Amino acid sequence: MxxxxxxxxxxxxxxxxxxxxxxxxxxxxxxxxxxxxxxxxxxxxxxxxxxxxxxxxxxxxxxxxxxxxxxxxxxxxxxxxxxxxxxxxxxxxxxxxxxxxxxxxxxxxxxxxxxxxxxxxxxxxxxxxxxxxxxxxxxxxxxxxxxxxxxxFGSYLEAALIGAILLAMPLAAGAAFFSAAIIRGRLRSVIDTAAAVGTGDIKRRIPLSGSGDMFDALGDEINAMLDRITGLVDEMRLVTDGLAHDLRSPLTRLRAVLDSALRQSRDEESIAALEKALDEGDTLLRMLDAALLISRAEAGIGRDNFSAVNVAALLDDFQDMYDALAEDKGVTINVDAPPGLHIRSHREILGQVLSNLIDNALKYGGDRILLSAWRDGASICVAVTDNGPGIAQEQRIEALRRFARLDASRHISGAGLGLSLASAVAHLHGGTLTLSDAGPGLRVTLTLPADHEPS
Structure with missing residues (x-):
């Protein structure tokens, strides 16, 4: 036991x-x-x-x-x-x-x-x-x-002591249980803080009793470590924001120059080359946005902007958004999500994830896409399912890595960041991302904590 x-x-x-x-x-x-x-x-x-x-x-x-x-x-x-x-x-x-x-x-x-x-x-x-x-x-x-x-008289005294033993046994058990409860309580605060930090709440700290004992010493050292981590995350936020600004500006200017050259060009070969360069520039901008978003999500940045999100309404919005594009590709998009499912999420980040997953399903899937959601205990599962060739079991870990490009998708444009972003955002929400076989096709499932008090 x-x-x-x-x-x-x-x-x-x-x-x-x-x-x-x-x-x-x-x-x-x-x-x-x-x-x-x-x-x-x-x-x-x-x-x-x-x-x-x-x-x-x-x-x-x-x-x-x-x-x-x-x-x-x-x-x-x-x-x-x-x-x-x-x-x-x-x-x-x-x-x-x-x-x-x-x-x-x-x-x-x-x-x-x-x-x-x-x-x-x-x-x-x-x-x-x-x-x-x-x-x-x-x-x-x-x-x-x-x-x-x-x-x-001695036997009476011994009998009294035996009675004292019988009385002492539950008292000793109570004292032992009380001692264990004290230690467990002190350790529980450490465990809860570590769990909260693990889910991205890096502002959480271990409460100290002020007794100066070893538990306080441990808590003080862990709090100092968390302060250092918080400082590093803040520095990383400044660096990533600066990097995004510094790289986005020249890329945007480059795209503007290419766009101007495209409008002025009359040669068909030059037009084709400029259009290809513009596409590559757009790909670079999307890769930059996705890479920065992944780094910020993995660092827990963005949790302060969480709000209640109606999952069924969100999936309906994405169905309306992609219906025309899917129809052009001969793909049908359906939604299966009961009302009353709510999560606390950064709506824009979650929307970016769903957009990437639907794009992947349109590129690599078959002719049917299902956007579904259901409750699983204290969690809400949101899934994007297609009926395409799917991803083999042995390749699924590789597919979640940044810039991963499986052999079957190398002829199609993309940055290989969609599933990596989905995994990082799931971690940001304190949830998980799983890839499973839809028989046929691939099912990508985000399991996120439910919001029991939606606003």
């Missing part, structure tokens, strides 16, 4: 797992601390009892030690202290457990076992920490402390 490959969601999963691991480590630490604290406290009580009774035994003998055991039992009504004194012959002298536990050796520093006291009211054994001692004459002493209640 794609979300498993997403860095953002992997980061969110890492945040979630780290929080759960932290809670589990805390649970383990509490368990260890509680168990160790209980053992240390119980061992201290057992050792104190042992030392007290052992001191009495060393000073006054077995019977005095037994009296000390009994007095200690009397002073401990809750029975939390465990004591047992066994004579060398195995006789029980005093204590509050029935006999020597089988799982306890004669001399052990500390051990936790389950035992029942004599005065215990419940029938279940309790957890007890004990210390055992054997004196030189064979007398054995067992002292200890009941840790059942302390362990029960």
């Amino acid at each position: 794609r979300w498993r490959q997403s860095v953002i969601w992997r980061f969110a999963a890492l945040v979630f797992l780290m929080q759960i691991v932290c809670v589990l480590v805390a649970l383990w630490a509490v368990h260890q601390f509680t168990s160790r604290s209980v053992d240390e406290a119980s061992r201290a009580v057992a050792v104190n009892l042992r030392d007290d009774i052992a001191a009495t035994y060393a000073a006054a003998g077995l019977q005095a030690a037994g009296a000390t055991v009994r007095s200690r039992m009397t002073a401990d009504p809750d029975g939390s202290s465990i004591m047992l004194l066994i004579a060398p012959n195995g006789r029980r002298i005093a204590g509050n457990i029935p006999g020597w536990p089988t799982n306890v050796g004669p001399s052990e520093n500390w051990r936790r076992i389950d035992l029942r006291r004599i005065d215990q009211r419940t029938r279940y054994p309790q957890s007890i920490g004990v210390v055992s001692t054997q004196f030189p004459d064979g007398t054995r002493l067992l002292t200890g402390h009941v840790v059942e209640n302390d362990l029960r």
Whole structure:
């Protein structure tokens, strides 16, 4: 699944797992601390009892030690202290457990076992920490402390922590999701800006939060890069406008001179040569206009002049415009476009594209041309279809390049810029241009974003 490959969601999963691991480590630490604290406290009580009774035994003998055991039992009504004194012959002298536990050796520093006291009211054994001692004459002493209640408290604490884990899991998931959403939101502004710039909105900039973090640093660098690109585009606009003016003027003067020479000429060969020169001059002017228009469209220049365009009405206008020329060539032009299709476009530039496509269809197509449009989701498709020989699949990429002249069209005048201009204008509108087989013929389709609020 794609979300498993997403860095953002992997980061969110890492945040979630780290929080759960932290809670589990805390649970383990509490368990260890509680168990160790209980053992240390119980061992201290057992050792104190042992030392007290052992001191009495060393000073006054077995019977005095037994009296000390009994007095200690009397002073401990809750029975939390465990004591047992066994004579060398195995006789029980005093204590509050029935006999020597089988799982306890004669001399052990500390051990936790389950035992029942004599005065215990419940029938279940309790957890007890004990210390055992054997004196030189064979007398054995067992002292200890009941840790059942302390362990029960520890288990309650652990249960509470387990409940905290169960509560922490949705909170950790929420925190991870929130963290991922923050990162996703910051990256989304970068992506949206890049997408807008990619469609030609070079004035778009990444909003900065002012936090000075790495996202702001990235946004600041990208904005600086976009400022530089904007400057270059403005410079290119000045250069292209100047180039258009500088080249158009001498070409226009050249055409005027040729036209004047044509009117004054009386020789048929000279007239034919001058007419051919005039045609070439007109071709040069059209090539210049188309090349400059392509460069400006690819740079995103002209988007500021977009307005709502009724596609069906536009295609009807072009049918009326080309009907007479098409009739002279024996070609019929039909329109298939439902009403209500609107796009935001530079009408003159789009009109130039449609004019070029219809010219191509008249030159290279058959005897039928269809101007059609339809809605495709959030897009409007505008197509010019002919029933001519078409363009082979392997040549379609070449046909979209500037000044491309396929072998079948080299004997016909033209600049090879019609399809290249259409592709650049489609990019200017944030759309695409596709060439497809009309079976027979060629279908050139402009897919452009629909205008949902036409003016």
